[in-house]
Amino acid sequence: MKKFILRRLLLGVIVMLGVAVITFFVARVVPSNPAAKWAGPRATPEQIARATVELGLDKPLVVQFGKYLADLLQGNLGYSLRTRRPVTLELMESLPATIELVFISTIAAVFIGIPLGVISARRKDQLVDHLSRLFSIGVVSLPTFWIGLILQLVFFRTLGIFPMGGQLSTEIKVMMEIPKITGFIMFDSLITGNFKIFFDALWHIVLPGITIGMYPVGLVARMTRSALLEILSEDYITAARSYGLSERIVLWSYALKNSIGATSTVVALSIGYTLVNTFLTESIFTWPGIGSYIATAVIGLDYPAIMGVTIFSAFSYVVLNLVADIIIALDPRVRT
Amino acid sequence: MEWFSDTLKTLQPVIRDYRLSFYLLNRNALQRYSLIIIALLILLAIFAPWISPFPTHAISETNPQDKLLPPSSRYLFGTDELGRDLLSRVIFGTRISLQTALIAVGLALLVGVPLGAIAGGVGGIVDEIIMRITDVFLSFPPLLLAIAIASFLGPSLQNAMLAIVISWWPWYTRIIRGQAVSIRERQFVRAARATGTPMTSIVFKHILPNTMAPVIVQASMDIGGVILTIAALSFLGLGAQPPTPEWGLLISTSRTYFLNAWWYSTFPGIAIFITVLVFNLVGDGIREVLDPRTRKF
Numbered sequence: 001m002k003k004f005i006l007r008r009l010l011l012g013v014i015v016m017l018g019v020a021v022i023t024f025f026v027a028r029v030v031p032s033n034p035a036a037k038w039a040g041p042r043a044t045p046e047q048i049a050r051a052t053v054e055l056g057l058d059k060p061l062v063v064q065f066g067k068y069l070a071d072l073l074q075g076n077l078g079y080s081l082r083t084r085r086p087v088t089l090e091l092m093e094s095l096p097a098t099i100e101l102v103f104i105s106t107i108a109a110v111f112i113g114i115p116l117g118v119i120s121a122r123r124k125d126q127l128v129d130h131l132s133r134l135f136s137i138g139v140v141s142l143p144t145f146w147i148g149l150i151l152q153l154v155f156f157r158t159l160g161i162f163p164m165g166g167q168l169s170t171e172i173k174v175m176m177e178i179p180k181i182t183g184f185i186m187f188d189s190l191i192t193g194n195f196k197i198f199f200d201a202l203w204h205i206v207l208p209g210i211t212i213g214m215y216p217v218g219l220v221a222r223m224t225r226s227a228l229l230e231i232l233s234e235d236y237i238t239a240a241r242s243y244g245l246s247e248r249i250v251l252w253s254y255a256l257k258n259s260i261g262a263t264s265t266v267v268a269l270s271i272g273y274t275l276v277n278t279f280l281t282e283s284i285f286t287w288p289g290i291g292s293y294i295a296t297a298v299i300g301l302d303y304p305a306i307m308g309v310t311i312f313s314a315f316s317y318v319v320l321n322l323v324a325d326i327i328i329a330l331d332p333r334v335r336t
Numbered sequence: 337m338e339w340f341s342d343t344l345k346t347l348q349p350v351i352r353d354y355r356l357s358f359y360l361l362n363r364n365a366l367q368r369y370s371l372i373i374i375a376l377l378i379l380l381a382i383f384a385p386w387i388s389p390f391p392t393h394a395i396s397e398t399n400p401q402d403k404l405l406p407p408s409s410r411y412l413f414g415t416d417e418l419g420r421d422l423l424s425r426v427i428f429g430t431r432i433s434l435q436t437a438l439i440a441v442g443l444a445l446l447v448g449v450p451l452g453a454i455a456g457g458v459g460g461i462v463d464e465i466i467m468r469i470t471d472v473f474l475s476f477p478p479l480l481l482a483i484a485i486a487s488f489l490g491p492s493l494q495n496a497m498l499a500i501v502i503s504w505w506p507w508y509t510r511i512i513r514g515q516a517v518s519i520r521e522r523q524f525v526r527a528a529r530a531t532g533t534p535m536t537s538i539v540f541k542h543i544l545p546n547t548m549a550p551v552i553v554q555a556s557m558d559i560g561g562v563i564l565t566i567a568a569l570s571f572l573g574l575g576a577q578p579p580t581p582e583w584g585l586l587i588s589t590s591r592t593y594f595l596n597a598w599w600y601s602t603f604p605g606i607a608i609f610i611t612v613l614v615f616n617l618v619g620d621g622i623r624e625v626l627d628p629r630t631r632k633f
Contacts, residue, residue: 018472023484031488137620141613143564145571146587146605149594153602157595272477279483280568284591298487298572310484317477 004329012322019314024068027307028055037303040081077311078304082296087308091290096183097167098278098289104209105274109216109267114256116217117224121232122251132221139218144277148211148284155207162207165286172200208285212277216270220263227262231255261328268324272317279309367621370614377611381431388424395428396579404597414599416589422599425581426607432582433611436497437562441555443501448508449544449551455509456516456547457539467513470506478503479565486574493566493582496575500565504558508551515547557619560612567608583608 028034036043039051051057056064071077077087120132156164163169167185168178178185179192186205189197231237232255240250282291290309297305385391389412402419405411413422455466473481485499516539519525525542533542567584569575576582578589583604590600 014468015472015475018468019475022472022476022481026481026484026488030485037488137616138613141560141564141609141616143567143571143584143587143605143608143612145568145584146601146608149587149591149601150605153594153598157598276477276479276483279479280571294483295572298483298574301487303488306484306487310480313480314476317480318475321475 001329005326008322008325008329012318015318016315019311019318020069020072021065023307023311023314024065026310027303028057028064028068029061037301038078041301072311077308080297080305081302082300082305087304090293090305091308091312093183094288094290094293096185096289097287098275098282098291100184100186100205101208101212101278101282101287101289102271102274104205105213105216106267106271108209108213109220109270113217113220113270114224114263116221118228118251118256120221120225121228121255122247124229129225133225136218136222136225139214140222142214143280144211144215145280145284147214148208148281151207151211152284163204165204165208165284167201167204167288168197169200169204172197208281208287211281211285212274215277216267216274219270219273220266223266224259224263227259228255231258234258258331261331264324264327265321268320271320275313275316364621367618370617370621373610373614374618377430377434377614380427381434384428384431388421388427390421390424391428393420393424394581404593404600406597407599413603414597416586416600417593422586422603425586426583426603428581429583429586429604429607430611432493432576432580433563433566433608436493436566437559440497440500440504440562440566441558443497444504445508445551445555447501448505449512449548450540451505452509452512452551453516453539453544453547456513457520457543458535459517459520463513466509470509473503473506474510476503479568482565482569483572483574486569491574491577493570493576493580496566496569499569499574500562504562507554507558511551511554512544512547515550516543519543519546553619553622556622557616560615560619563608563615564612 031037033048035048035052035055035057038055039047043051056067059067075088077091079085080087080090083090116132116135120129123129151162152164155162172178176194176197178197179188179194181188181191186198186201189195189201228251232251237250237254240254241247245254278287278289278291279294280291281287282289283295286292290312294306294309296302297309380387384394388394390397397420399419402411402415403417405415405419407414411421411423413426416422416425451466451470455463481503482496482499485502486496489495489498520543525538528538528542566575567582567587570582570584571588573588576585578585586604587601587608590597590604594601
């Protein structure tokens with residue numbers, strides 16, 4: 001067990017190194033003049049020359065990569081062209097808003113998606129199954145950004161139930177002091193007892209939460225269903241049934257427990273999808289997270305910012321998959 | 337010509353399999369309708385200039401006096417901010433999306449398939465190197481790598497397509513490699529090796545043709561995802577540029593106006609949804625038909 005985890009950790013480090021190599025190539029080797037990109041579209045020749053030195057572009061590729069890696073290890077992602085502030089700092093500022101969204105959608109994926117998949121597997125080829133499969137395949141076919149716009153049309157423009165965007169109402173932002181402990185507005189307002197702020201934040205997260213959460217719910221439901229169906233045809237399930245155990249115990253205890261590997265992999269995958277989907281939806285809801293940050297960066301071709309978000313997201317995804325693999329390793333059948 | 341009949345002979349079981357699969361696919365109502373819709377979409381894409389009511393509106397012609405009109409009998413989907421017929425633009429969008437998706441998947445196959453066959457067929461250190469490279473590519477969350485590459489290549493539809501190819505090929509390499517590894521130990525490949533057939537010939541003549549079925553299935557399932565990815569890149573401003581009537585770009589432009597012009601974002605979105613949905617449904621069906629555990633006769 002320990003050996004497996006150690007080996008997996010080592011592999012994770014190697015993969016991260018590989019991610020660093022690819023991002024290095026994308027940023028420094030693919031563009032014809034990386035210094036000009038790094039210095040920005042309106043840079044003077046002197047600024048470009050300075051960027052060349054700063055990036056070490058006048059040195060051999062290996063030296064450049066060494067410097068790139070050293071910068072990464074120190075958490076130095078360069079300076080945003082738009083704001084002239086360190087990208088790492090700006091990422092840290094916008095991260096809590098994104099984590100709140102991803103957290104909500106992952107909760108939905110687990111607590112709606114898994115039961116949906118289980119019910120679907122239990123009632124295979126019945127109406128519930130058909131509906132839930134149609135839902136799963138439907139949501140993975142929907143463009144996330146479009147769902148956001150349609151929800152705004154219906155629930156803001158037509159019905160006027162939910163706010164169009166932002167994390168908090170303007171009155172609350174102006175009138176009240178927003179508690180800042182961890183940076184997560186909902187969490188901070190809850191522990192300081194500011195229920196007015198908490199409910200306002202809750203009100204604001206509903207539409208972006210649904211937009212972001214639909215995809216993972218569908219994905220998890222679909223994967224849980226197929227994993228369960230496979231397991232339900234195993235001999236030990238037949239055996240459990242023949243002991244006279246109730247179908248509920250067979251399903252929720254025997255079968256679901258054995259599908260934990262597949263499910264945790266797909267939850268990790270869906271968190272990755274969610275993270276990337278925030279790139280497409282946060283800007284619609286003027287949600288001040290890294291999604292809005294990269295969307296703005298893309299429009300202004302703010303390369304250091306784009307690269308910063310890319311590297312950060314890729315590294316978090318690797319860590320996520322590592323965690324999923326370790327959860328799978330808890331299953332003694334997988335361990336070798 | 338002998339070469340042709342040889343190829344045909346080796347392909348015969350594959351073709352028979354496809355005909356059977358098509359027959360099975362055709363029996364499920366949902367999948368039959370999906371196949372019909374795909375056929376319609378392809379026709380729409382090919383005959384866009386003849387089908388759309390205002391073909392000149394597709395690109396640059398503007399008539400500001402008709403701007404942002406709601407759907408009517410003249411403009412079934414309404415008009416955009418420059419008075420162009422949205423229906424015509426959505427129809428031309430079908431052409432762009434299908435074309436780009438097919439080319440992107442095709443190119444990704446062209447890169448991924450030979451690499452997978454080499455990895456699985458040759459084995460050893462070559463296999464190790466190729467597969468570790470695919471591991472790294474696949475360790476990026478979907479869409480992320482494409483965003484990074486597209487932004488560094490510069491925003492355009494071609495570059496978005498290229499970015500998709502670069503982030504997509506490892507999936508095919510992985511599938512082909514898995515197939516190739518199992519085929520490598522089969523009698524006929526061993527026999528070829530024993531008689532001194534050169535490695536390239538073993539990989540490309542003996543192994544590759546026998547690995548194609550699952551990867552074709554995967555590719556057909558991926559079309560929907562690729563269409564969605566292109567739309568997403570365009571929505572971010574990294575794909576098609578105005579005045580191209582690309583669906584994602586249409587939705588992106590509509591953001592300025594949609595609160596007072598619901599039709600502007602709604603119809604291009606429905607077009608994306610239906611197209612991706614039918615491809616996903618058919619893909620799902622193909623997988624079910626080919627998987628012996630779920631295959632029903």
